Amino acid sequence: MESAFVAISSDFQVYGAVERDGDVIFDRVAGFDQVSEERSRYAPKEFLMKRNENVLILNVESKKAVFGIKSCDLKGFYLMDKQIFGKDPFYTQKREKTLFANFVCSEPCNGGFCSSFGGPVLDQYDLQILREGEKFHVMVSEKYDRYFREFKKETGTFYVDFSNRFNSKLEPLPVEGIEKRIKWNSELWKEYASACISCGACNFECPTCYCFDLYDDGNERKKEWDSCILSGFTSSSAGNIRKGLDERLRQRFYHKFVYFKKSKDTYLCTGCNRCVEDCPVGIDIKEVITYDYNGE
Amino acid sequence: MSVLTVCPYCGTGCQMVIPTQTPGERVIGYSKSPVNEGKLCLKGYSGLSYNFSKERLKYPLIKRNGEFVRVSWEAALTETSNRLKKIIREYGPDSVAFQSSAKCTNEENYLMQKIARVIGTNNIDHCARSCHSPTAMGLITTLGAGAATGSINSLDDSKTYFVIGSNTTEQHPIIGTKIIKGSKKGKNLIVADPRKTQLAEIASIHLQFNPGTDVALLNSIMHVILEGNLEDTKFIEERTEGFRALRQELAKYSPEIVEGITGIEPGKLREAAKIIAKEKPTSILYAMGITQHVHGTENVMSISNLALLTGNLGVRGSGIFPLRGQNNVQGSSDMGALSEWYPGYIPVNSDSVKRFEILWKRSLPTKTGLTLSEMFDAAVDGSLKAIYIMGENPLVTEAAISDVEKGIENLELLIVQDIFMTLTAGLADIVLPATTSLEKEGTFTNTERRIQKVNVIYDSPGEAMPDWWILNEIGKRVGGLESYDTPRSIFEEIRKAIPNYSGATYENIYPTGKQWPINKENPDGTEILHTKSFPIGKGKLVPIPYRPPVEVTDAKYDFIMTTGRNYFHFHSGTMSRRADVLERESPEPYVEINTEDAKRIGVRDSQKITIESRHGSIETNVRTTEKIPAGIVFVPFHFDESRVNRLVGKTLDPLSKIPEFKVVAVRLVV
16 A cells, blocks of 8 residues: 555555544545544545636736727617626626727717617717817816816817707607517518528627626636627526527517616617628617507 | 627628727628628527637647647647658658648638649649539539529519528528528528428428428429429520430439328429419529438439529529538638649649649649548558648548548547637647637638638637648748748738639728629629529539438338437537537437327437437437428437437438438437
8 A cells, every 4th residue: 555655656646544633534645554543533535626826817907098999889888888887707807907088979970860869869878089170179077177178178168069950960760769669579570581591790780789708728717708699698507598589689689678678777889880891791779679569 | 899790600601890909809790791681590699709718729739648638839730740750751642631621811821722732733622522512513413513603682583482401590690680581571481391391381382391302392383383383494494405315314203102201292382382483583502411412413403403403503592502611611612622632622633623733833733632531431441641630620520430430540640720619629739729710810701702800819828829820830841832821821822822812802802792703804702693694614414313311211210310400509519519508408318209100209308318320329308390301310420429420321422422411311219
């Protein structure tokens, strides 16, 4: 036994049951004869399962300032905040350390429908910039006010006027009350499902979609953007409760226009039109808003 | 910084832009790309994380006493070349074979076939053998070029799409979306497929025919066209030859007779035939459902007959589109990584081989080499001693796997160059760690002949090196080749070797690629082939008699199994099964069974079942569906743990040597 013990010792750190002050505990041992035959005072679970151990190390992120984000994309973060800020430690840390300077569009873009959700002038911002020829109109949040102490800032009326002008140029869609109009059994979902190839672009390109999947890779646990269009999304042992692609597409629109509205009192959409632009089969979220569900 | 490159998955060749400062996070479709116009499918968006997998091969490995031992590159290269040279010295050059890869760049494929031929053997082949060798063989015979005749963009001008043997939305999703959008706009869509694919669901007409009866179906369509005088007489007269013989053959295929073979109701077939002939331009798209048959080449030639007969070639919106499975299967075939062709489809036994003797300053072999499956047979009978595999995993993808196992066991030397320790690499004597296509430079040629630039985005792990670098080192040591400094210097040689590539440069193919032929006459490349004439002059109409598939059902083996890919995975799963979301979507092997069949034999969803063929058996999980007709089952081939190719026999198309992956008689054992 002693020779096997020596051989094992050369490959392993060796522990044994040993008596210490009258109790048998586990500790490093140098020879087989040191191992006690008495029952240990406790079950040695900690060899595999420590009482507490670290399961997450958050990298300390550097501060970043991002210039040129459009208002619709920035607004996505303010909407995400309502669901994940303070809950997702990765998001929260980066959110707090990132300054966004959003550019307010002076003209409506092709396909965008931001006026349906308030338009390009945001109520919440770090640094909101509207360019007028060579002149910059700037609104700064309290948090970053110190960078603009020497400059004259907009009081807000300029922006209100601008916003009204912009939104009258881009007629808002009748989004108000969509949570009541939208129809569970609409033909629209089946029609979309017949064309959708489940690429996930609508989720991946959406500035408000925040869902992710968790997976293990060797000694690391990772998360990755996920898509609610996929059947494995939120799958349980019984599979996805939304078996059909039509049901999953409907879920995406219901989340944006019904469930988020009910729980957070706002729609989970900024009118950026990115899901429409990147959809390879032309599914248009604007149609979900304007569709005549009653006429079906 | 953002880098533009090409998706590593299917042959569509979508261009993607990947910002390098946030590795692994963001992929966008390139909005200016004429291929994908900014769009991507799920494999593009979520399929690239295999690059960062902890399981990547990082160091060269040599097997000593049954265990892999890490060695230096110098040691690995020296041992590889010394052992190869010894075998060549003792048994001659034909005792060595090379398996190239449609996942690798043009430069790498060119280099590998050059090494083989300079050593003195045409034993060079790759997975195009198992997917589109019938296309090359068939279309070169009938039209003079084995490639798609139009561009992906030109499909916008089609009035009718005829899709046969292609589950386009799952296998070439972005091309599939063109058809979906066209169909939703009211264009005609005719789908011929035993399975109810997504396109079949929205099609104007779905011809749900019996597997393996393609020639009968196509002949019957042409029979109806002639019956109604709907053929393009002007085109036939001016541009084709062989009409009379074809007409004679087609006379036998009235829809009423053919119904007994294909199972297609005559009225439906007549309607489809009329739309194809009258609602022009018609584009014909096909994939493995046409090629992976014992009569694969004949299927391809039947498609060519149909296009010629209806004058559907040479104008935008018309044409034949063999959809390429792998990102570079067109390119690797163009490069001559095939046992019967030198680069540019020069037959190995033709006088034109002299061109390469001058270019490479060697006398070269002119005997046809071994194809993929023949290599393993030769290994079994002992005439082949060494196989050098680059980026292929035949232990999962090749037909008749038990023969592959026997062959590999019998080899003196197996070298595998790959990015992961695949099942095949696990049996190798030497494993050389390669970089992925996101970590190296070169070119891919997509399914529409577009030569596109591939660029370095990520650092490679450990000591992994680009395939071209490894081959270059082997070429110097084994073949006495001069060294290439960069992929660009190899490409410059390709331009001299292949006239259709002569006008392409790394500069002019950036950013959006150019379609071959690109040369002095066509400096911007060629979008539509055969506009005025065919490379062989007139298009050949070839009478093709219908022959049934080799595998037939009987009292014991009462189901027909077809095999293929699903949307989420790719081939042996080496890449896609290490991409989190893709693997999550399709984590286990399965067999699709018609719901009624499942009831009849008493199995339920997710139940374990054994599938037996005359060649082997596997265990897998039941997945019931109404998308597959009764009597037919479908099994994807991605899964190491349940390799469907154990069930596939080794019946080869005599012309192209492709195995019959699409028709296997099986029984289900509960």
